[in-house]
Amino acid sequence: QQQVKQSPQSLIVQKGGIPIINCAYENTAFDYFPWYQQFPGKGPALLIAIRPDVSEKKEGRFTISFNKSAKQFSLHIMDSQPGDSATYFCAASSNTGKLIFGQGTTLQVKP
């Protein structure tokens, strides 16, 4: 059973567009929600993370929106660039620190 559900599975946008990736979770013990970017053959790299006491966090072109009551969170990439083409994973963690990942979203940004 996937504890963190991510959608869409793939996404294609034009350069400058704003791709949005959504995640939902069930376990209310989760209290840390990071997003990772992964290029083929590379390790995941942390993009941005949020805790449930905050509804939105922005770092550069990346924004997380968090809805605690709905148990949902999303990643927005502003002014997307071809270099943003990668696989994006949402994740959740509780007090043990282990990350539970979503299924991933493959993003393609067309020039």
Added chain:
Amino acid sequence: AAGVIQSPRHLIKEKRETATLKCYPIPRHDTVYWYQQGPGQDPQFLISFYEKMQSDKGSIPDRFSAQQFSDYHSELNMSSLELGDSALYFCASSSGLAGGLGIETQYFGPGTRLLVL
């Protein structure tokens, strides 16, 4: 800045052989996590160590074992390898353990690609 080091980067083994994967965390990081990522899949948590003690265990087969040494590096030992063990194995490190200390950012290494023939 120093990153997580994993060795080897690539490994080819035959079925029923053994493999040892090594992870060297970022300096002064005392927590290590191991993840397995199959083709086109999300990383799955295997096991973690904090201050050389196992801190959590996930979907790690009994054929696998791991430990963290006094210098904080960690090794994942895999025996009786099966075709299904072919995957990318990532190690991540953090400074401090979650829980009372709070969640600390996990930094991932480049991974070891294991191919079992």
